Amino acid sequence: DTEVTQTPKHLVMGMTNKKSLKCEQHMGHRAMYWYKQKAKKPPELMFVYSYEKLSINESVPSRFSPECPNSSLLNLHLHALQPEDSALYLCASSQDRGPTGELFFGEGSRLTVL
Amino acid sequence: AQSVAQPEDQVNVAEGNPLTVKCTYSVSGNPYLFWYVQYPNRGLQFLLKYITGDNLVKGSYGFEAEFNKSQTSFHLKKPSALVSDSALYFCAVRSGSARQLTFGSGTQLTVLP
Secondary structure (H helix, E strand, O other), X not given: OOOEEEEOOEEEEOOOOEEEEEEEXXXXXXXXXXXXXXXXXXXXXXXXXXXXXXXXXXXXXXXXXXXXXXXXEEEEEEEOOOHHHOEEEEEEEEOOXXXXXXXEEOOOEEXXXX | OOEEEOOOOEEEEEOOOOEEEOOEEEOOOOEEEEEEEEOOOOOXXXXXXXXXXXXXXXXXXXXXXXXXXXXXXXXXXXXXXXXXXXXXXXXXXXXXXXXXXXEOOOEEEEXXX
């Protein structure tokens, strides 16, 4: 199984809503990532978890809150988002945080904030 | 510091012709180089990587890339393009000491039938 599964595929939320994005992998990978991608732009790193511990937070606003319940799951909790947060949110995993491993990406969750 | 440049926003090629998508990089130390492809409304897919060894790296879907240390380049190539190769291509680099991967700005490849 070489898949990273993300749910939901699409999400529309108001600025006062609370929602969550979910990501799951069963490849035994110990590093998991959240990226934000705007149309036709490269992905921007938001968070990295390594062995279920947060290792990188790229100065992301607190309205985004990551959680790693176990080695297979990664969540991104959303609260009080702004319209400019509308984007494709990509989850990825890799064997570990070493520099030579490739990332495996999910299909993404397309978020629209009204 | 590390950086990667994809000098062409758009590359058009006729089906059956060879294609090249350009990438140059800058790192301190040894570079680890990657190519990813993104089809519309999809996530990124890994194509190939250079870590060490043979400068010519072969990857998925008939793609290959040549690592050129003197020119600090890692161009993606395919001998015969398919319409289905039309997608957004990202080059990425990471040095051994860097915290994370750095992506290029992306090149939109369009293969014309």
